Amino acid sequence: MPTTQFRTSNGSLNQVDHDLRYTYKSFEKMPVRIWGSSDECSDNIARSIALAIRQKQQDNQSIVLGLATGSTPTKVYDALVRMHNEEGLSFHNVVTFNLDEYYTMRPESVHSYVHFMNEYLFNHIDIPKENIHIPDGTIDMDDISNFCSNYEKAIKVAGGIDIQILGIGRTGHIGFNEPGSWETSETRLVKLDNITRQDALADFNLSENVPVHAITMGIKTILKAKKIFLLAWGGHKASILKQAVEGPITSAIPASFLQMHSNIQVHSDAAGTAELTRKKTPWLVGMTNWNSDLICKAVVWLSQKLNKPILKLTGEDYNENGLSELILEYDSAYEINLQIFNRLQHTITGWPGGKPDADDSNRPERAEPGKKRVVIFSPHPDDDVISMGGTLLRLVDQGHDVHVAYQTSGNIAVHDHDALRFAEFTKDFLAQLNVPDDVFAKEYERIHNFLKKKKVGDTDMSEIASIKGLIRKGEASSAARFCGVPDENIYFLNMPFYETGSVRKQEISEDDIQIIKNLLTEVKPHQVYAAGDLADPHDTHRKCLNAVMQSLSELTEEDWIGDCWLWLYRGAWHEWRIDEIQMAVPLSPTELMKKRQAIFMHQSQKDKPPFPGSDEREFWQRAEERNRLMAKHYNELGLAEYEAIEAFRRYDFQSGPID
Ligand code: F6R
Numbered sequence: 001m002p003t004t005q006f007r008t009s010n011g012s013l014n015q016v017d018h019d020l021r022y023t024y025k026s027f028e029k030m031p032v033r034i035w036g037s038s039d040e041c042s043d044n045i046a047r048s049i050a051l052a053i054r055q056k057q058q059d060n061q062s063i064v065l066g067l068a069t070g071s072t073p074t075k076v077y078d079a080l081v082r083m084h085n086e087e088g089l090s091f092h093n094v095v096t097f098n099l100d101e102y103y104t105m106r107p108e109s110v111h112s113y114v115h116f117m118n119e120y121l122f123n124h125i126d127i128p129k130e131n132i133h134i135p136d137g138t139i140d141m142d143d144i145s146n147f148c149s150n151y152e153k154a155i156k157v158a159g160g161i162d163i164q165i166l167g168i169g170r171t172g173h174i175g176f177n178e179p180g181s182w183e184t185s186e187t188r189l190v191k192l193d194n195i196t197r198q199d200a201l202a203d204f205n206l207s208e209n210v211p212v213h214a215i216t217m218g219i220k221t222i223l224k225a226k227k228i229f230l231l232a233w234g235g236h237k238a239s240i241l242k243q244a245v246e247g248p249i250t251s252a253i254p255a256s257f258l259q260m261h262s263n264i265q266v267h268s269d270a271a272g273t274a275e276l277t278r279k280k281t282p283w284l285v286g287m288t289n290w291n292s293d294l295i296c297k298a299v300v301w302l303s304q305k306l307n308k309p310i311l312k313l314t315g316e317d318y319n320e321n322g323l324s325e326l327i328l329e330y331d332s333a334y335e336i337n338l339q340i341f342n343r344l345q346h347t348i349t350g351w352p353g354g355k356p357d358a359d360d361s362n363r364p365e366r367a368e369p370g371k372k373r374v375v376i377f378s379p380h381p382d383d384d385v386i387s388m389g390g391t392l393l394r395l396v397d398q399g400h401d402v403h404v405a406y407q408t409s410g411n412i413a414v415h416d417h418d419a420l421r422f423a424e425f426t427k428d429f430l431a432q433l434n435v436p437d438d439v440f441a442k443e444y445e446r447i448h449n450f451l452k453k454k455k456v457g458d459t460d461m462s463e464i465a466s467i468k469g470l471i472r473k474g475e476a477s478s479a480a481r482f483c484g485v486p487d488e489n490i491y492f493l494n495m496p497f498y499e500t501g502s503v504r505k506q507e508i509s510e511d512d513i514q515i516i517k518n519l520l521t522e523v524k525p526h527q528v529y530a531a532g533d534l535a536d537p538h539d540t541h542r543k544c545l546n547a548v549m550q551s552l553s554e555l556t557e558e559d560w561i562g563d564c565w566l567w568l569y570r571g572a573w574h575e576w577r578i579d580e581i582q583m584a585v586p587l588s589p590t591e592l593m594k595k596r597q598a599i600f601m602h603q604s605q606k607d608k609p610p611f612p613g614s615d616e617r618e619f620w621q622r623a624e625e626r627n628r629l630m631a632k633h634y635n636e637l638g639l640a641e642y643e644a645i646e647a648f649r650r651y652d653f654q655s656g657p658i659d
Contacts, residue, residue, distance in 0.1 A: 006193070008157045026285055027277040029259045030230075032266040034273045038233040041267050044213070045229055049080065051091050056162075062093045062131075064158045064260075064511030065165070066222070068119075069098065069113045071539075072167030077120040084125045085294040091127040095158045096136040097151075098164075100216035101187060104146075105137030111203060111456070112137060123465035126199045134216035135187070144177045144215065148187040152221060163463045166226035168232050171195050172240050172253035176216035209456045220256050228264045230255065234575060235271040244273035244330030258584040279287060289412045290329070292343075297338040298323055299580040300637065309638025310341045344639060347584045352391045352648075353400045353527065364583035365527075365565070372526040373401045375519065379531050379544035380410040381476035381572075382602040387571040388529060389483065389585035389595035391646050396484035403523050404480045406500035407516075409469035409542045410447045416451050419467045420461075423447045459501035469494070471604050479601035489518060497543060505540060508547050516551035531647065532568025541571065552653045563608075567648045575626055575647070578633055582650045584640035586626060596620050 035041035049065070056063040067073070083089040098113055107114035114134050122132060125136070133154060139147045155161060164176050170195045177185060178193040190213065197210045204210045226393055232241045244255035245266060251257075270279075270633075278285045283298055302321055303310045315333045318326055330336050342427050346362045355361060356370030374395055378384035384392060395402050427444040439512075443463065448459050460468070473492055480490045493515050497506045520528070530548045533541045555561050567583065570576055587595065599620040600606065606618060617625070627644035635641040 006017050013191065016068075030261075030264050030266050030274065032245055032268065032273065034279075035267060035269055037485050038075055038231075038269055041269070042073075043079045045165075045231070045267065046076045046079030046083065049076070050083050052088075052163060053089065053091065053094060053419065055071050057090070057093050060465070061417060062095050062159070064095045064097065064155070064160065064162050066161040066163065066225055067096050067098050068165050068167050068219070069100075069116045070167045071164050072233060074120055076165065077373060079316060082122065089126045093130040095125050096127070096133060097155055097158075097161060097217070099222075100214050101137040101141075102211040103135075103137050103215050105211060107134075107137070111209075116380050120351040136256065136479050137215065140213075140279040144189050148189070148215065151187045151217075153483050153593050155224075155371070156222065162227065164222060164228045164256075166222070166228060166258075166278055167231045168230060168240060168244060168255050169193075169196050170199060170235060170236065170240055172244055172255045174219070174222060174230070174255045174258070176214040177222075177254040179252050179254060180456045181219055182251050183257050183260070184220050185220045187215065190214055190216055194582045195332065196212075204456060205265065219254060225261075226263060228258065228261055230258060230264065230266045232266070232268045232641065233276060234269070235583070237272045238275040240328055240480040241266070241268060241272055242277075242280075252495065281322070283325065289324060290326070295336065296324065296340050297547075297577070298326065299336060299575040300344075300579045303637050304633075307636070309636070310337050310344075310587045310640050313337050332367050341638065344392035344578070344634070344637060347636070348586060348645075350394070350585060351398065351588060352583060352585050353395050353398055364648075369403065373483075373523055374403065374527045375523050375525040376402065376404045376529040377516075377531065377544065377548055378404060378476075379407050379533075379541045380413070381406045381408075381472040382410070382479070382599065382605055382619065383531055383571050384476075385479050385483065385534070385595065385598040385602075386619050387531065388569045388646050388648075389623070390484050390627070390644070391529075391569075391585045391599045391648075392485075392589045393594055393598075394585065395637075396460050400527075401489070403491065403519075403525070404476075405491040405493055405516075405519055406473075406476050407493050407495050407547070408540060409465075409492070409494050410472040411499075412501065414468035414471050415465075416454065418450055419464050420448065422467050422471055423464075425567055465499075465501055475602045475604060479598045482601060493519070493549065495544070497547075498540065506545060508543050508550070512547050513554070516547050516558050517555060520551060520555060521558065524558070524564075526560075526563055526565065526588060527548060529569055529648070530566065531571050532651065533571035533574050539570035556654065566651045566653050568651050569646070569648050575630065576649055577636070580649050583648040584630070584634065585646045585648070586631065586640075587592050587644040587646065588642045592624060592627065599623060 005207045023073055053063050080089070084091065098117060098343060101113045102111065102547050105112045109115060117134060133151070135151060136147060147169065168174060171179055173196060176190050176192060177195070178190060178196065192212060192214055197207065200210045201207055240253070240255070244258065247253060247256055249256045249259050273279050281301060282288050282294070288294065290493065299310060299313070302313060303324060305316055305321065306313070308317070313333055315327050318324060318333055326336055327333060347364060349355070351363070352365065353372045353374065354365035354367045355363060356367055358367050360367040365626040376384050376388070376392060423444050430440050446462055451466065477490055480485065495512045495515060497508050497512050500506060528548065530545055531541045532545060552561070552564070552566065624644065627646055630645040630647055634645060
């Protein structure tokens with residue numbers, strides 16, 4: 001019988017072994033492989049494509065690849081380019097057909113899939129130009145149907161697609177086959193789903209700019225490929241991936257048609273597969289290797305499923321919902337209920353920095369030292385207050401030495417009209433001070449002219465980028481000051497990886513890491529808070545977290561590091577599951593209002609920020625609703641009723657990556 005040891009909710013939980021030895025796949029209707037990281041998987045996919053290319057070369061044959069755009073396949077393309085440069089992989093025998101293109105779309109536009117493919121792949125390899133096929137986004141409406149049937153014919157003449165790469169959209173689309181697309185569909189003009197258009201906003205800045213139509217290969221076209229790789233990374237794909245893999249075949253989830261293909265492979269990561277039954281509720285699939293975290297997950301799940309507080313769950317409830325193994329092990333539901341109830345109870349604290357002089361054996365944080373040095377890392381200039389504004393206020397009120405470090409300038413998320421307003425203010429203010437006219441007036445003219453001519457997707461001139469960065473800096477300073485953080489404890493790190501002027505960022509470099517290390521060694525914190533919000537669509541949070549993790553792991557020789565605890569919070573896009581939480585900080589109605597005021601300091605992000613993501617609500621609304629919902633969840637499990645809760649998970653940075 002597997003061991004079922006409970007542990008308290010203090011730091012020792014970080015050592016939990018997440019490996020589930022007994023996993024079965026009975027709910028899955030397509031083969032799914034779960035990878036440790038998208039990098040590792042993309043390398044492997046690229047290797048198998050390279051192998052296929054080389055095999056065809058040996059037989060003097062060409063190979064036909066079906067290609068996708070979007071964030072999913074980029075690492076596969078990077079790996080192919082690397083193999084071309086370093087291992088002599090040639091693409092002279094490769095013919096490609098892209099899945100889709102926006103309509104209408106000029107190929108020269110930075111938003112075109114022609115531009116995307118050139119940037120990520122074609123410009124860097126030796127593929128003959130005539131072998132590249134991408135639907136033409138400039139074709140006349142009258143000629144579209146002809147164009148589409150010719151696209152189908154061209155695929156056939158080329159011998160059919162040997163390997164098709166696919167991503168999956170949040171609507172369940174493959175290519176741009178949105179819900180409603182049938183298995184008999186071929187290349188055609190389609191209307192984009194509203195969710196797809198919202199997701200595309202990240203690239204187009206304004207919703208008016210996002211095309212309404214696209215030309216896409218059909219489901220039938222895709223299913224004719226000899227081999228298909230469907231890739232999906234990250235938590236924002238988890239729910240749709242589950243529906244595609246485990247749900248019925250339905251035109252409501254076009255990716256579910258892939259279940260009909262005899263040579264399909266699904267590749268994903270831990271976050272992307274989190275909703276699969278074998279991961280989410282493994283006890284429903286087969287024998288389970290129970291540990292304390294998994295028991296907690298199961299009990300919370302049962303309580304939520306039955307809508308019953310934990311302490312009211314009965315043996316029957318356990319037996320009837322696939323959890324009889326637990327009852328066999330523990331004899332009674334009462335014993336399990338009590339332990340999990342206590343575990344959750346112990347996550348709740350009004351003392352996020354630890355309660356001085358109190359018994360801390362059942363508290364999330366250490367009592368000593370009573371006054372802690374705290375560094376809060378905020379990826380963008382407003383993540384600190386949005387995600388943990390209430391906790392920040394408490395830490396300051398309770399006398400800790402709180403430092404806030406804004407990791408990136410956040411300059412791309414400021415509207416042009418705001419930048420112009422501030423430039424005008426500077427010009428007028430200098431004039432009022434009788435500073436000679438031409439000092440800033442000429443600069444202002446240049447800025448004004450640039451913005452007048454600026455087209456969608458144009459990168460800002462450096463002066464405008466810096467005005468935008470300064471706007472966000474001023475807002476962040478005001479918000480941190482409002483929370484009581486002293487000026488000398490507010491840092492703007494301006495990490496270089498972010499400064500590309502566009503949504504696509506660079507990889508984290510040594511310079512980025514050094515900046516974080518310098519701050520950490522200067523402050524020597526007892527607590528570090530960082531955004532563990534890995535679903536950020538722009539990848540900035542992920543990179544910022546990696547930089548913090550890497551910096552901490554490179555500082556393990558420092559004498560203070562043994563006393564340094566890392567707490568992860570989640571931001572505007574994502575929330576912890578209850579069983580993952582190790583510290584829950586309740587907020588009173590007054591504290592919640594104060595947090596709202598701090599978020600309001602970020603005026604450039606109010607009403608309609610340039611990058612709102614797919615959520616219509618403003619950031620303060622999302623934060624409040626999320627914090628209130630968390631309190632409601634705790635209450636429904638049978639714990640005390642609070643107005644709102646901010647939640648954290650402790651991460652042991654010395655013991656490896658988060659699952
Ligand atoms: C791209 C395409 C789409 C994407 C899907 C996922 O050519 O046809 O189906 O694969 O929208 O997009 P990302 O990868 O950006 O999440």
